[in-house]
């Protein structure tokens with residue numbers, strides 16, 4: 001496939017690897033440290049086909065075309081992470097991944113440099129540059145951007161894994177006071193113009209798949225994006241990590257930590273996409289959103305975590321002052337989690353919603369849904385975890401009627417994941 | 423150093439000076455024992471025998487933690503920072519009495535820092551956010567630290583009157599508490615002090631098991 005715009009990313013990752021390999025010896029620092037994460041997954045799921053099978057199912061795995069439940073045993077992920085200390089203050093990080101859903105044999109998840117000199121006052125400065133996840137997810141804090149709480153992240157962070165990635169230059173200042181920490185982060189970025197496509201055309205989903213920088217993800221053949229449809233130029237796939245309009249976007253966040261007991265934060269993202277740019281078979285989407293979070297250490301060892309995201313995405317030309325696609329999206333979750341010795345149990349409630357503001361009769365992107373997730377993460381070895389998860393999702397998406405299904409669908413999924421790190 | 427050794431020898435040999443043991447007990451306003459409280463003794467008279475300085479002090483890096491959490495030393499002490507972990511630590515302080523950065527590559531590496539100014543030196547590690555410790559550099563000739571029971575036994579004190587200064591990482595703001603004019607007689611005694619601590623304590627947490635970035 002022809003991907004001229006991807007070259008800077010390749011160049012960047014190669015440069016990172018080279019820096020890492022050469023600059024290291026001089027300082028006597030350890031050379032490159034490698035870490036591997038393998039995830040073997042047993043899943044049993046009812047209901048519609050997954051969106052990965054060109055359908056509108058909400059989960060990573062789904063039933064068959066007739067809606068019959070399916071059981072599977074697969075390698076869900078094989079991630080390779082490399083860290084290298086170029087100097088005492090500068091670290092290179094590369095995360096590459098294989099999984100069966102990915103359309104490349106191996107792809108890059110992140111590749112960036114992290115500069116963090118020792119603080120000389122109560123304000124510490126640091127910077128990251130490269131392909132990276134903005135710090136939106138409060139769940140994906142484990143190795144290889146996994147969640148230690150559940151197998152499947154919330155709808156919000158599932159989407160972050162699917163469509164949000166930035167080739168960014170990010171600066172951060174952290175003020176440390178007695179028992180308090182206040183951080184301000186700001187970044188300019190590119191290569192995320194198609195972000196928003198999945199939320200509008202597919203809607204929200206719940207899955208632990210993270211899209212590689214060079215990979216495409218599929219879209220269901222709903223009538224609006226079929227030949228003769230309202231958005232017929234939109235192919236049946238999205239390549240989220242692309243620069244199309246040459247306009248940089250930005251994000252910024254403010255985070256507050258009080259004695260590690262209360263954490264609050266607000267994050268704003270605007271890819272400043274030009275909704276009328278169409279290049280390499282992809283639209284630039286003008287996507288803007290807020291993400292807020294709160295984490296509280298509650299009594300009895302329980303931690304309450306919550307995120308709320310609200311935003312809008314627009315694409316296409318103006319007709320009568322209306323964009324071809326103009327959709328508001330909102331999602332939230334509340335999770336209660338508790339450690340049980342070395343193990344952990346988590347219960348989460350998800351809500352998600354898309355409000356289509358234009359041309360609903362030709363292209364209905366409305367959606368509303370909820371989900372319950374219960375997971376038990378057992379530490380079974382020094383670097384091994386066995387996680388069992390129950391997930392039930394209910395959603396109403398009128399676009400399903402365009403592919404001869406009821407708008408209202410629900411799915412129940414049981415998964416067991418064996419995560420081993422090396 | 424030689425002088426100190428000599429002094430130590432004299433101190434041990436000098437039977438003419440009576441020495442006393444003093445037990446100090448520190449509790450918080452709720453009556454709970456306070457561990458990791460530093461007690462330093464300012465004599466209100468001229469010591470006839472110089473007090474031997476502790477030969478060395480150590481702040482270890484072990485299991486992604488500093489140990490001890492609070493280290494009391496006298497002005498002029500050289501503290502070594504041995505690394506018992508297989509990975510590196512980047513220890514720093516930007517506290518007024520001593521600003522420094524120490525790069526400890528790997529296991530068994532040790533570096534030293536000389537503390538010539540009195541005050542509180544908060545330590546951090548630039549690589550491991552959870553690591554936290556304090557070095558309390560005292561201008562007084564005698565320093566000690568309470569154990570888990572909030573008590574410490576200070577031995578071989580020269581009888582006389584002392585001001586006992588108390589410091590703790592979680593002291594509520596205000597002047598450091600002092601037990602004024604405690605008289606120490608040859609038969610020894612126990613003193614207790616009460617201090618006000620902040621409700622939120624600064625603790626050094628163990629490292630998080632999962633750390634992505």
Ligand SMILES: [Cu+2]
Nearest residue numbers: 511547549550
């Ligand atoms: Cu460290």
